[in-house]
Amino acid sequence: MIIVWIILACIISGIVVGIQWSELKSVSSQYTANDYVQKDSLHLTENKDKFLYTKTEKKERPKQTES
Amino acid sequence: MADILEYKCPCCGGMLEFNSGVQQMKCPYCDSEFSIEAMQEHDAALDAPAEDQLEWEVPKDTWSEEEAAGMKVYKCKSCGGEIVADETTGASKCPYCDNPVVMTGQFSGDLKPEFIIPFKYDKEAAKKALTEHFKGKKLLPKVFTDQHQIDEIKGVYVPVWLFDADASAEIRYKGRKVKRWSDNDYNYEQSDYYSIRRAGKMSFQLVPVDGSTKMDDNLMESIEPFDFKGAVPFQPAYMAGYLADKYDVDAEASVDRANERVRHSVEQAFRDTVKGFESVETEKSSIKLNNAKAKYAMYPVWLLNISWNGKTYPFAMNGQTGKFVGNLPMDKSLATGKFFLIAVILTIIFTVIGLCFGLI
Numbered sequence: 001m002i003i004v005w006i007i008l009a010c011i012i013s014g015i016v017v018g019i020q021w022s023e024l025k026s027v028s029s030q031y032t033a034n035d036y037v038q039k040d041s042l043h044l045t046e047n048k049d050k051f052l053y054t055k056t057e058k059k060e061r062p063k064q065t066e067s
Numbered sequence: 068m069a070d071i072l073e074y075k076c077p078c079c080g081g082m083l084e085f086n087s088g089v090q091q092m093k094c095p096y097c098d099s100e101f102s103i104e105a106m107q108e109h110d111a112a113l114d115a116p117a118e119d120q121l122e123w124e125v126p127k128d129t130w131s132e133e134e135a136a137g138m139k140v141y142k143c144k145s146c147g148g149e150i151v152a153d154e155t156t157g158a159s160k161c162p163y164c165d166n167p168v169v170m171t172g173q174f175s176g177d178l179k180p181e182f183i184i185p186f187k188y189d190k191e192a193a194k195k196a197l198t199e200h201f202k203g204k205k206l207l208p209k210v211f212t213d214q215h216q217i218d219e220i221k222g223v224y225v226p227v228w229l230f231d232a233d234a235s236a237e238i239r240y241k242g243r244k245v246k247r248w249s250d251n252d253y254n255y256e257q258s259d260y261y262s263i264r265r266a267g268k269m270s271f272q273l274v275p276v277d278g279s280t281k282m283d284d285n286l287m288e289s290i291e292p293f294d295f296k297g298a299v300p301f302q303p304a305y306m307a308g309y310l311a312d313k314y315d316v317d318a319e320a321s322v323d324r325a326n327e328r329v330r331h332s333v334e335q336a337f338r339d340t341v342k343g344f345e346s347v348e349t350e351k352s353s354i355k356l357n358n359a360k361a362k363y364a365m366y367p368v369w370l371l372n373i374s375w376n377g378k379t380y381p382f383a384m385n386g387q388t389g390k391f392v393g394n395l396p397m398d399k400s401l402a403t404g405k406f407f408l409i410a411v412i413l414t415i416i417f418t419v420i421g422l423c424f425g426l427i
Contacts, residue, residue, distance in 0.1 A: 002418060009413035010406075017406045020205045026392040027289045032335055033328035035292040038270040042336055046266035049242065049341075053260055058253040 073144050073168055074106055074307050082145065082166040084308025087186035087386070092304055106304035141170060155279065158224065158303075158311035167308045178313055182298040182364040183224065185305050186386040190220055193369035193384050196391040200382070206405075208398040211375050218372040218379070222386065224311035224365040225287060226278040228318045229295075230271075230325040231359040234333045237266040239351040242344035263347070265337045271329050275366065276321035278314035282368070283381065284324075289392040290385040293366050297387055301365065311365060318361040326356050 074083040074092060081096035083106075092101045141150040143161040150161055150168065158169045188196075194217075201212050240263040248255050273295050277287040299305075333354050341347050367386025372379050375396065382393030 001421060002414075005417035005421065006410070006414050009410045009417060012413055013406050013409035016409055017206075017402055020405075021397055021402065023204055024206060024395040024397055026200075027285050027394050029285045030288040030291060030328060032332040033271055033274045033325070034332050034335070036271045036274045037332060037336070038272050041270035042267065043269075044265060044267035044340065046237070046264055047340070048262075048264045050262045050264075051259065052241075052262055054257060055260070056255060056257045058255045060253055061249065061251070 073166060074304060077101075082307075083304075084167050085185065085305050086308075087189045090185060090187075092307065103299075103302055103304050106302065139170075141168065143168060155281070155312040155315045156310075157226075157313045158306040158309060160310075169303045169306050169311075180226070180301040180363045180365050182229075182295075182362065183301045183305050184293055184295075184298045184364070184366050184387050186222060186309065186367040187297070188369065188384065188386055188389050190222065190369070192389065193220055193222075193371060193391075196384050196389060197371060197382060197393075200391050200393065201395070204395055206397045206402050207395050208401070211396055215373045215375050218374055219370075221370045222309040223282075223368050223370055224306055224309055225282050225368050226312060226314040227275045227287075227364050227366050228278050228314070228321045228325075229273040229275055229362040229364055230322060232271045232274065232326065232329045233357045234269045234271065234329055234354055235267070236269070236333050236337055236352070236354040237264070238334070238337050238349065238353070239264050240338075240341055241348045241350050242341060243346045244343065245345045261344070263341055263344075265340055267337070269333055269336060271332070273362070274325040274328060275364075276324045278316045278318075278321060278363070279312050280315050281312060286381060286383045286392065287368070290368065290383050290388075290390050293385065293387055298364065306365070309367075314363065318363075322358060322361065326358070329356060330354050 075081070076083050076094035076097060076099055078099045079094060079097040081094050083092040083094055083101065085091075086093035086100075089100055092103065092106055093099070139152055139154055139156070141152065142148075143150055143164060143166060145166045146161060146164040148161055148164065150159060152159055152170070156170060158167070160167050197217070201207060242261040242263045244259045244261070246257045246259075275287075275291065275293065277284050334349075334352065338347070338349075369384040369386055371382040371384075371393070373382065374380075378396070380393060380395070382391065384391045
């Protein structure tokens with residue numbers, strides 16, 4: 001169990017240090033051109049959600065044995 | 068010898084520079100101010116068609132033919148000194164008398180930009196922004212803050228191409244809605260699958276792409292956005308006191324980058340209209356773009372370089388909005404120490420909690 005706590009602690013510590021490392025980086029290319037979208041220019045001419053089929057799965061629940 | 072433009076103060080004869088604080092031409096010697104409109108008569112040279120500048124004055128045995136091919140020589144009107152610049156330099160300072168000069172041939176005729184966004188922030192603001200940029204960076208080596216050397220701070224007008232684009236898209240997704248429930252014996256999961264279709268249009272205006280190979284594209288994109296409302300019709304007077312280059316990447320070579328960003332924006336915007344599904348997968352995407360003619364503009368950027376530990380760190384500040392960017396070095400030993408310290412403290416805390424709740 002202690003190994004689980006150590007792994008969890010390392011993960012959280014890695015996240016904290018990772019966040020502080022990412023604060024040092026501020027140069028990157030822009031993925032989108034969202035700052036240059038003409039206001040209210042998005043017009044949808046087709047907007048359809050068509051139901052195809054359904055699929056149901058069931059899994060047996062573990063039974064608690066009476067001692 | 069190529070033509071250069073210099074703006075002399077009518078009061079004292081000193082060289083005028085564009086002052087970002089008052090947004091006018093200002094003499095740094097006698098503090099006289101002049102409007103940009105007053106400088107218009109200096110720009111009459113721009114109406115003449117651009118001339119080929121093929122008169123090389125290259126000392127023999129000094130430059131190779133290859134090196135000389137990319138250089139131009141100008142003569143400073145103030146001191147007569149020779150200014151050697153590469154073929155794209157549009158504005159510079161005389162290395163002898165430090166007077167600002169604008170090379171008219173680089174911005175005349177077909178090469179004339181349509182717009183320019185004047186500098187709103189000055190050099191002092193750039194230095195202050197650099198200091199602010201260091202604050203709060205917990206993994207920044209302390210010696211970097213104490214010992215760094217600013218190699219140079221340059222106010223540069225970067226040539227950019229501005230693209231408008233109309234996008235029409237048809238995208239098909241497969242969506243999944245999930246219902247979960249249980250009874251005494253089983254856990255159930257019902258997945259309903261949908262075919263989702265979205266089609267429509269979106270428009271984009273003034274998507275900028277850096278038109279200079281000298282300016283790092285990632286650095287230029289990092290300081291976006293620029294507010295085009297601050298743009299004015301181009302006049303060379305705005306460039307006095309700053310550096311500038313004409314474009315060496317033309318619109319045809321730049322349009323692909325603009326369209327790539329536009330495509331990603333369209334995909335994101337359409338995807339955001341698909342709501343209520345636990346998972347969505349894109350099955351087919353068709354995006355068509357129509358580009359209008361590109362506009363050519365000059366955007367203001369403050370560039371700073373810092374040398375530390377044998378490496379150069381470039382920084383840039385948006386000369387209009389003040390946004391400051393630049394990657395900083397990491398103190399590796401501090402980062403490693405922090406990692407282990409936090410991990411050890413958390414392990415102790417979790418162990419104590421585990422003992423208290425009987426989990427160990």
